[in-house]
Amino acid sequence: MxxxxxxxxxxxxxxxxxxxxxxxxxxxxxxxxxxxxxxxxxxxxxxxxxxxxxxxxxxxxxxxxxxxxxxxxxxxxxxxxxxxAPSEEPVNRRQALATGVALSAAVAAPAPAAPYRVGMSDVRALQSRFAKLIAADHKKGGDKETETAALTLADEALALRQRGACSQRVRRALYATAAACVSSAMWAATDGRRFDAALRHHERAASLAQESGDQAILFRIWSHKGSLYRHLGRPVDALDANDVARRLSITRRDPLFASLGHARHAAILGLTRDKASVDRALGCAREAMLRADPGEWRPVWLTAFYDEAEVHSLAATAYLAAGRPAEAEAQAHASLTLFRPHLARSRAITTARLARAQLGQGEVERAVATAVSIDAEHPRVRSMLDSFTRDLRRIAPGPLYDSWEQQWTAA
Known part of the structure; x- marks a missing residue:
């Protein structure tokens, strides 16, 4: 035994x-x-x-x-x-026994400090730092520094778990925080086109999330994996991973999670060129968002980016992939009018989608003007503009392309 x-x-x-x-x-x-x-x-x-x-x-x-x-x-x-053992007894008790006078305990040396107990205040301190990490990611996006910082914070959460005793609630919260941090590292790697690293981070994040039992972070991790496979051009794997997220019970409890699951499904379905399925998924995303209670508490990683602007941006992604550039342009314009100021990376990505949509309709001058306005600091945006450059050379070789290429090469 x-x-x-x-x-x-x-x-x-x-x-x-x-x-x-x-x-x-x-x-x-x-x-x-x-x-x-x-x-x-x-x-x-x-x-x-x-x-x-x-x-x-x-x-x-x-x-x-x-x-x-x-x-x-x-x-x-x-x-x-x-x-x-005598050496393990409280010092005040040994003192009393040695002198035979109980009052001597008042002047005895203090007992050894109690073992450290990890509490929710420790978890909240970690979560506050995680919120700052999320904000930095939406500003910079995809860089190695964000990925490393997220992994370091996850390690701190796990080290705190081993520092002392804690309740089951605190234990689960620590694992959930660690999983959220690794998930952010996964997304930073995906955004930075470091796909092998992103796949490794997924395995670790999923394992930590299972320890936590937190449905919200499980949703995030599997939804991220669906997006990762979409970027890799693997729609079947992407749909399967996103289905894991969409079938979690949290999507039935909270329509906002369901909405995000549907919107990302639409973006993946665009790769299959199944226009009816794309429209149906986007309709479900919008309907679920209307049912979501705006006053309900949700994790910072979700509230920081997911809103009506993101639905329009994912719709633009879906329509571009499905070969519907006019609809993609309309969705990109709608998204850009709604973005919150802190979503610098998302704005740049959606603007790059707008340029691709305009180019897809043969509006070369407008497409180049849109592309010129983009802050190409982010790795993912640079990758999108590389694709734009290749398409521009194929569609409209000549002075306009030469001018754009000179600017892009110098950027």
């Missing part, structure tokens, strides 16, 4: 045997100034029950890491020995 109490404590803390050994060694170092020497093998002996009563220093470190006394962790002291 082994030490079931210790096994349950590890599960509650989300620690592996290796991570427990590392945490115990760090706790010993804090107490003694020297790193501990607890190995995986030692931990296995604890879990199997072979070691029924670890050394005193190990017991104290285990209590600090897991927030429970040794006996509560399933350890059993040898017969005739107290469950708490």
């Amino acid at each position: 082994g030490n079931q109490a210790l096994q349950m404590a590890l599960a509650d803390a989300g620690l592996t045997q290796e991570k427990l050994a590392e945490a115990v060694n760090r706790a010993i170092e804090r107490m003694t100034g020297r790193p501990g020497r607890v190995s995986d093998r030692v931990v296995r002996r604890w879990l199997s029950g072979q070691t029924r009563w670890p050394h005193e220093l190990q017991r104290r470190a285990l209590a600090a890491v897991l927030g429970r006394e040794p006996t509560a962790l399933g350890f059993v002291p040898p017969p005739g020995r107290p469950s708490v």
Whole structure:
């Protein structure tokens, strides 16, 4: 059977045997100034029950890491020995016993500090930093710096989980925060055309999201994977991934999530040139958005970007892919009139879609004028304008193309 109490404590803390050994060694170092020497093998002996009563220093470190006394962790002291060694007793109790005077406790040295307990205030501090990361991403978008910062914040959330004991609610919130951060790294990699990295981030984000049980972040991760496959030109895989997001229960509870799922589905369907399905998905997206309660709380990653402007922008994407440039242009214009000021990257992307739509209708001069107005700082926008340049050379080689190419090359 082994030490079931210790096994349950590890599960509650989300620690592996290796991570427990590392945490115990760090706790010993804090107490003694020297790193501990607890190995995986030692931990296995604890879990199997072979070691029924670890050394005193190990017991104290285990209590600090897991927030429970040794006996509560399933350890059993040898017969005739107290469950708490003299060096582990509160100092004030030893003082009282030594003098025989209970009042001496008032002047005794303070008891050792209680193990750190992680709370929702710690989670909120992480989430505040995550909100700043989201804001930076919408301004810059797709750069390696954003990707790295998101992964660093995820690691901090997981390290905090191992710092001390916490409630089940806090544990889930920490995993959800870590998953959200890795998901942002995934999106930054996708936006920066680093697709292999984005796929790796998806696997990690999905695993963390499962630990959290958070439907909102699960939706985000699978919806992002659908968008990633769309950028890779893999519509079947993209539709399957987006369907995972659309079938989550949160889309039934909150119409705004359903709306985003439908809008991104329309963008993917554009690659299939299924015009009827595109129109149907966009209709569902708009209808669901009308049903959404604007006063309901939602995560910052959703409220920061998803609104009517984004629906129009995704519609422009869908119509462009489906070979309907006039409708794409109308949707792009509608989107650009509604964008909130902080969505600099989204505005640049939609403007690039507008230029492509105008070029697709043979309006070469207007298309070039639109392209010239775009801030091409973002990697994804540069990729879109590279495609625009190739199409312009094919459609209208000559002085106008030469002028554009000179400007684009110098940018």
